[in-house]
Amino acid sequence: MTISAHPTPAHARWPAWLRPHAWVFLYWLAFLLVLEPGNILRASQAGQTLSLPHEVIRILLAALLGTTVTSAVHALVERFPLRGPSRGRHLLIHVAGAAGLALTLVVASCLLAAWVFARRWLPSWDEIWDQLVSNFTLLMFALAALTALVQVGLQRTASTVPPARPAAPAPALDAAPALTQVQVKRRGQVISLPLSDVDWIEAQGNYVALHVGAEQHLVRDTVSRFAARLDPLQFQRIHRSMIVAVDRIRVFEALANGDALLHLTRGGPLRASRSYAAAVKAAAPQPNLKK
Incomplete structure (x- = not known):
């Protein structure tokens, strides 16, 4: 049995599609934890006490929900990079895309809250509107920051890969000569x-x-x-x-x-x-x- 002197890191053994989703999950988790003290303060001022298990489940579900937009953000950045002569038009496309993703996340979070916590199939329009008023701007900010991180990551990846110069094919004994x-x-x-x-x-x-x-x-x-x-x-x-x-x-x-x-x-x-x-x-x- 052969043992490598340099074992492969655990994260390198993850599937390629899973790694960016894991990083985005941690990003949303950190973002939600930063906002949590404000949620606790507002609940305290309203005379409510937030349950720790309830908040843990809510934060984990919200982070997982935010992770679902990973592929969409990557696709937008790759198709409409925020550099080059068309960056102004691409920026408008990203703003529209972020608004659509933020709206989708708000509606999906209301549905999850109704199913998991309220035991109802659908949330009310008032609940959706309240979430839009409270969280739409924050979600736009979070998606803008995520887009910037993805853009930087793609640029760093591209800069570390040197352009490949095609190697001349090795001559084969039975290979036909190139056409002249x-x-x-x-x-x-x-x-x-x-x-x-x-x-x-x-x-x-x-x-x-x-x-x-x-x-x-x-x-x-x-x-x-x-x-x-x-x-x-x-x-x-x-x-x-x-x-x-x-x-x-x-x-x-x-x-x-x-x-x-x-x-x-x-x-x-x-x-x-x-x-x-x-x-x-x-x-x-x-x-x-x-x-």
Whole structure:
């Protein structure tokens, strides 16, 4: 039996989806505990005594309820990041999203209170309105702080992951050499077209279109099969249906949503999806790149 000298931390063994929810649960728990002295003071001024078991159950249920918005907040931050040229519009989207989440949490908390404590199926409209007046602003503040924490966390994660430069494939003894030219038709004649003349390639039905300046030439093939026969140091996939010659990239323009706009020496511009943008940036000639 082998024993590792560096055991894996317990939190690292948690499922990836559970870790952010656990941190958000602790966030809501801390937020509710900070508010609890105010609740006790108001109850005391009203001549009421809060039951400790009742308050513990209420705080735990409220923290669990707040944790349910974790995925929604992450999705909003990833889809509408609070940086880049569109941050003003994205901020308005986040405000609207936080308002919707706060309203949902208020209604859900009233339902839980009716079921668990009042033994009723539905709360009254007065109870919902009272909770909205008392807690809506606090929930908006809590959701804004949570959004900021998620944004910082995603930025730190992105900054610690260096862009991967695609490694040249190891030569195999039986591997076919990369294509250097293809046979195409031009004005009724079959000619040999050097791939070094091609600016970019796209799928068109059962064909791939090779763009050479203002001209295009069709070759019957799928884009995936054709891409597998190209030199990866010369051509890069930028979309599931599009390939670009890396030495034709003049300007690499990063977009706010993770995509990129590629300005070519001729033709274009072409849009690289976020799945391929990092690899394209790493493979393209560095002096020609601009953010």
